[in-house]
Amino acid sequence: MTTLSTTLVKRLEDPRLFRQYAYVNGKWTHGEGGREEAVYDPATNEAIGHIPLLEAEQITAAVDAAESAFVHWRALRADERCERLLAWYDLIQANREDLATIMTLEQGKPLPDARGEVEYGASFVRWFAEEGKRTYGETIPSHIPNASLGTIKEPVGIAAMITPWNFPLAMITRKAAAALAAGCPVIVKPANETPFSALALAELAERAGIPDGIFNVVLGEPAEVSKILCSEPRIRALSFTGSTRVGRLLMEQSAGTVKRLSLELGGNAPFIVGPDMDPKEAAYAAVDAKFQTAGQDCLAANRILVHESIHDAFVEQFTERMAALTVGNGLQGEIDLGPLIHRQAVEKAAAIVDDAISRGATLVMGDQSQAPGENFFMPVLLTGVTPQMKVWREENFAPVAGITAYSSDEEVIELANDTEYGLAAYVYTHDIRRIWKLMRGLEYGMVSVNSVKMTGPPVPFGGVKQSGLGREGGATGIDEYLETKYYCLGALGSVSGS
Ligand SMILES: NC(=O)c1ccc[n+]([C@@H]2O[C@H](COP(=O)([O-])OP(=O)(O)OC[C@H]3O[C@@H](n4cnc5c(N)ncnc54)[C@H](O)[C@@H]3O)[C@@H](O)[C@H]2O)c1
Numbered sequence: 001m002t003t004l005s006t007t008l009v010k011r012l013e014d015p016r017l018f019r020q021y022a023y024v025n026g027k028w029t030h031g032e033g034g035r036e037e038a039v040y041d042p043a044t045n046e047a048i049g050h051i052p053l054l055e056a057e058q059i060t061a062a063v064d065a066a067e068s069a070f071v072h073w074r075a076l077r078a079d080e081r082c083e084r085l086l087a088w089y090d091l092i093q094a095n096r097e098d099l100a101t102i103m104t105l106e107q108g109k110p111l112p113d114a115r116g117e118v119e120y121g122a123s124f125v126r127w128f129a130e131e132g133k134r135t136y137g138e139t140i141p142s143h144i145p146n147a148s149l150g151t152i153k154e155p156v157g158i159a160a161m162i163t164p165w166n167f168p169l170a171m172i173t174r175k176a177a178a179a180l181a182a183g184c185p186v187i188v189k190p191a192n193e194t195p196f197s198a199l200a201l202a203e204l205a206e207r208a209g210i211p212d213g214i215f216n217v218v219l220g221e222p223a224e225v226s227k228i229l230c231s232e233p234r235i236r237a238l239s240f241t242g243s244t245r246v247g248r249l250l251m252e253q254s255a256g257t258v259k260r261l262s263l264e265l266g267g268n269a270p271f272i273v274g275p276d277m278d279p280k281e282a283a284y285a286a287v288d289a290k291f292q293t294a295g296q297d298c299l300a301a302n303r304i305l306v307h308e309s310i311h312d313a314f315v316e317q318f319t320e321r322m323a324a325l326t327v328g329n330g331l332q333g334e335i336d337l338g339p340l341i342h343r344q345a346v347e348k349a350a351a352i353v354d355d356a357i358s359r360g361a362t363l364v365m366g367d368q369s370q371a372p373g374e375n376f377f378m379p380v381l382l383t384g385v386t387p388q389m390k391v392w393r394e395e396n397f398a399p400v401a402g403i404t405a406y407s408s409d410e411e412v413i414e415l416a417n418d419t420e421y422g423l424a425a426y427v428y429t430h431d432i433r434r435i436w437k438l439m440r441g442l443e444y445g446m447v448s449v450n451s452v453k454m455t456g457p458p459v460p461f462g463g464v465k466q467s468g469l470g471r472e473g474g475a476t477g478i479d480e481y482l483e484t485k486y487y488c489l490g491a492l493g494s495v496s497g498s
């Protein structure tokens with residue numbers, strides 16, 4: 001296996017967090033077929049390490065291990081699982097700096113954002129550690145003479161998790177902590193672009209005393225591994241975060257084993273600005289909501305819909321704020337936007353901008369000759385965006401902002417809903433009647449009013465329409481990994497209150 005890159009060796013306080021193996025049944029595992037893949041720093045295109053591509057039998061071995069380990073893990077008391085999860089949480093926090101460095105190197109996001117993601121990811125571990133103690137069943141007033149009825153909650157079984165590269169740590173912990181707290185073993189398949197954050201989490205899970213076979217990280221050719229995970233009958237739940245395209249595919253592949261599915265898919269968020277808003281306040285918020293993680297965020301404000309009465313003032317303020325954004329290597333200094341994940345993402349962004357211009361949009365800002373490297377894309381502002389353009393129809397997943405003017409609440413609701421996606425929407429207005437009307441009229445799983453920040457452990461995160469199924473986080477996130485068992489205790493004699 002390749003040696004550690006010198007950049008990483010120098011930067012990590014604990015180099016054992018950087019692993020170039022899969023993690024199965026508590027063992028660091030290489031690929032039995034000898035296949036491997038390089039992982040690149042998107043800022044420099046330098047290989048930072050290699051990962052093994054496991055063979056089919058090795059994926060099945062992970063399921064075997066999870067199946068054996070499940071027996072003991074589910075039998076632990078909820079407070080015992082809570083203690084292991086809290087130990088994991090403490091270790092993630094204690095190693096925050098190294099985890100952030102690994103993340104910036106493999107994903108490209110600026111170091112302060114990576115630190116923020118570690119914090120965010122850890123917060124789900126603490127949340128679900130506690131929620132695991134509150135998986136209550138219920139008693140049901142009986143309609144059957146002399147019987148007691150009720151429900152108990154039981155772990156669904158082995159849970160597989162397939163996660164994306166844009167949030168390489170938090171998208172794992174938001175799923176895995178819920179499953180582990182519920183008593184389920186977990187098999188994670190991270191994105192091949194960003195495997196090292198997942199492997200560092202595995203190292204810390206081992207140190208936290210999470211038993212062998214309970215937290216596994218498998219690596220391989222994505223379509224190959226996913227097919228095995230989806231068709232494996234012993235895997236009872238599949239939780240996926242990623243594109244709607246791949247989500248549909250996994251749904252089809254899981255039909256044969258009728259799995260419990262949680263799907264956190266793409267978004268195409270509208271950002272609606274009412275006529276009563278201060279253009280500067282709204283424009284600054286819109287810049288924040290669009291350009292985080294260089295626009296590679298499922299919550300990114302893709303379609304900015306501004307009331308015609310303040311459109312020009314808004315564009316002026318947006319442009320001014322946007323001009324101050326810095327683009328560069330996330331490890332160096334005060335950077336707002338890192339690189340995109342790879343060259344294809346840059347090409348896709350350029351094609352979306354060209355398409356918009358060819359259909360009549362105006363390019364207000366975004367000079368690509370200023371890009372500091374092959375995988376960088378300078379932030380773009382387009383005005384005069386219409387529903388016919390790709391920038392409107394597709395989740396652009398790039399720092400490309402499109403502004404459209406509208407004239408009435410009815411029109412803006414129709415425009416905002418004109419998409420197959422339904423993850424999150426932003427509303428900026430202080431008019432309470434307008435807030436209520438928009439909140440109710442928008443076909444989205446999450447609506448954030450006058451706030452860019454909307455996520456966190458207590459929140460039932462998720463979308464409607466083709467943005468997904470189910471919710472992660474919050475009081476109900478753990479239900480994705482629990483079965484309800486109904487019981488009827490009959491022939492009890494006369495039961496008082498039945
Ligand atoms: N709703 C949410 O919470 C949320 C959060 C983060 C990202 N996302 C979405 O994720 C997408 C970006 O991430 P991405 O590019 O990694 O998504 P992606 O769908 O390409 O990949 C996601 C995962 O699926 C795997 N995969 C890719 N092709 C596959 C195939 N043919 N068969 C099986 N597995 C395959 C990848 O290796 C990765 O692990 C965006 O659409 C974004 O909106 C959604």
Ligand SMILES: N[C@@H](CC=O)C(=O)O
Nearest residue numbers: 166167297298299455
């Ligand atoms: N920002 C989102 C991830 C989407 O890409 C989150 O908080 O979950």
